[in-house]
Amino acid sequence: AQSVTQLGSHVSVSEGALVLLRCNYSSSVPPYLFWYVQYPNQGLQLLLKYTTGATLVKGINGFEAEFKKSETSFHLTKPSAHMSDAAEYFCAVSGPNRKLIWGLGTSLAVNP
Amino acid sequence: NAGVTQTPKFQVLKTGQSMTLQCAQDMNHNSMYWYRQDPGMGLRLIYYSASEGTTDKGEVPNGYNVSRLNKREFSLRLESAAPSQTSVYFCASSWGLAGGNTGELFFGEGSRLTVL
Numbered sequence: 001a002q003s004v005t006q007l008g009s010h011v012s013v014s015e016g017a018l019v020l021l022r023c024n025y026s027s028s029v030p031p032y033l034f035w036y037v038q039y040p041n042q043g044l045q046l047l048l049k050y051t052t053g054a055t056l057v058k059g060i061n062g063f064e065a066e067f068k069k070s071e072t073s074f075h076l077t078k079p080s081a082h083m084s085d086a087a088e089y090f091c092a093v094s095g096p097n098r099k100l101i102w103g104l105g106t107s108l109a110v111n112p
Numbered sequence: 113n114a115g116v117t118q119t120p121k122f123q124v125l126k127t128g129q130s131m132t133l134q135c136a137q138d139m140n141h142n143s144m145y146w147y148r149q150d151p152g153m154g155l156r157l158i159y160y161s162a163s164e165g166t167t168d169k170g171e172v173p174n175g176y177n178v179s180r181l182n183k184r185e186f187s188l189r190l191e192s193a194a195p196s197q198t199s200v201y202f203c204a205s206s207w208g209l210a211g212g213n214t215g216e217l218f219f220g221e222g223s224r225l226t227v228l
Contacts, residue, residue: 043221
């Protein structure tokens with residue numbers, strides 16, 4: 001069975017600082033992994049995904065994530081936070097039963 | 113580009129009242145989903161429809177019914193609303209189940225329901 005754990009329900013960074021949002025997963029088969037972003041009062045939108053191939057994936061708005069099989073992790077990073085990055089971020093995994101399992105989300109605050 | 117459209121965006125109900133949330137997508141997607149989002153609980157799948165003509169229960173189906181009216185439309189009905197159903201409801205769609213090969217779900221903007 002698949003599961004997703006996002007470490008830290010709230011993360012606060014200063015504008016210009018590194019953003020690191022942590023996601024660990026469990027899966028009995030090679031997973032598909034996703035990060036979605038939810039801006040205030042909006043629906044979710046795909047930020048980036050890993051399916052196969054290159055383990056470092058780049059997404060929109062300067063975000064990237066690295067699939068590390070040995071660590072069962074898919075952490076999301078951005079070198080320099082911007083005020084507009086303040087949002088809720090969700091990690092998700094899709095396994096062989098083709099169901100998406102969602103993490104509980106991490107709320108990112110960016111301080112001026 | 114409308115994408116996924118949900119109506120209504122806001123609704124206040126009294127306990128025991130019924131209502132239907134409407135969802136339509138214009139991307140010719142096969143699969144559609146209803147989620148609820150509650151603070152600290154992330155997204156929980158209520159029902160989904162893998163393709164036109166099929167519907168299946170998700171994690172939290174009790175108190176809800178769905179109808180896949182056609183390929184475009186997927187409605188969620190609360191027959192007798194309860195305060196525990198106060199939540200933000202999201203409709204989503206995708207090419208294949210769980211996003212298929214692309215893994216991408218497209219979400220509506222949400223419907224905020226309060227049950228008094």
